Amino acid sequence: MTKLTSQPSGRLLYAQSGGVTAVINATAAGVIEAARAKGVKVYAARNGILGALREDLIDTSKESRAAITALRHTPGGAFGSCRYKLKSLDANRAEYERLIDVFRAHDIRWFLYNGGNDSADTALKISQLGKAMGYDIRCIGVPKTVDNDLAVTDCCPGFGSVAKYTAVSTLEASLDVASMADTSTKVFIVEVMGRHAGWIAAAAGLAGEGADAPPHLILFPERVFDEAAFLAKVKATVERVGWCTVVASEGIRNAQGQFLAEAGTRDAFGHSQLGGVAPVLAALVKEKLGYKYHWALPDYLQRSARHLASKTDADQAYAVGKAAVDYALAGMNAVMPVIVRSSDAPYRWKIEAAPLLKIANREKKMPASFLTRDGFGITAAARRYLAPLIQGEAALPYGKDGLPKYVTLRNEALPRKLPSFKA
Ligand code: F6P
Secondary structure: OEEOOOOOOOEEEEEEOOOOOOOHHHHHHHHHHHHHHOOOOEEEEOOOHHHHHOOOEEEHHHOOHHHHHHHHHOOOOOOOOOOOOOOOOOOOHHHHHHHHHHHHHOOEEEEEEEEOHHHHHHHHHHHOHHHHHOOOOEEEEEEOOOOOOOOOOOOOOOHHHHHHHHHHHHHHHHHHHHHHOOOOOOEEEEEEOOOOOOHHHHHHHHHOOOOOOOOOEEEOOOOOOOHHHHHHHHHHHHHHHOOEEEEEEOOOEOOOOOEOOEEEEEOOOOOEEEOOHHHHHHHHHHHHHOOOEEEEOOOHHHHHOHHHOEHHHHHHHHHHHHHHHHHHHOOEEOEEEEEEEEEOOOOEEEEEEEEHHHOOOOOOOOOHHHEOOOOOOEOHHHHHHHHHHHOOEOOOOEOOOOOEOOOOOOOOEOOOOOOOOOO
């Protein structure tokens, strides 16, 4: 964690990166409102770091105060996001030189990068640029990811809302299947996000407690998928309860380490695009057990569901944005505002600065103590951790048309000063 000495005047650049969430714009609101309060102008890069490379910058001072406030309840990424990996300085010096050129041309002295672990890596690389290239830039990583897999922070903004959506939807769909089971559907399977870590799947466990309450099985990426044990538990549940709800993480793998469902495409980080484990499991249930099933893949529905957001999550998302500005203006560099929990019940949390070095490129998986012995459920310790994160409803204004009043920003581009750059 470096603290640079001088306190330059200049502009602050904010960008959103990676998969967006229901509350990432609340973080943007926290950033912009905090900076405005200190008299600092905020630019936003369109589509994350790509906007910085392409000199595609948005002047947020053109947005009204009401529009920025409305970001607090608008899902998606208001400035556009990206999946783009910066290579190392040695491997692609041209990109870093370009970033410095853009920062210099627009007097950008602070860069706030709002994303997950890959984005923390980008933030860390940029935080090291100042020394390497003789330009005084401070970089703060701002946490966000529905996957909840960032190291150090107790939880990640975006997770509490997807957790609430998943727990509530699991409960609601289970009431449905319970009604139909006698003469129709016996098994309902829902697939949730979480590539390598089962936090979202675990949150479904909040829908009910006890052996007969849904979800009856949760499949975690932390555990190897055991087909025989899975089928035996589904069968036993249907015979005992009359029906069965299964929640599966998109990232579950077989004993050979292969994802059960891989779409075959990869993103810029080399991650496989996942999606489709639910129909694979459903086919198995039908073929081996003969039960009628339904399956669901909420996909983007789960991470954009602002109508079911957690107030705790929305508050934390805003708070990390505000703290990031405070850290940047205080001269800090290479840090991330993280959430520190001091108590489960009553739930108490605060924000602290943590070094990006301890966060970038690491993944926090579910601890073994959060999984039941058979690997199909969550423990009391997991419930204690998860329960506060879905607390509270984050108010959403609705219009006469019955739809939420979401904001679309003007996103007015700053005039370009440099030649174009291909990124
Ligand atoms: O950012 C996390 C995440 O939501 C994962 O859970 C999911 O696997 C992935 O993003 C999907 O990414 P994309 O929207 O780029 O396909």
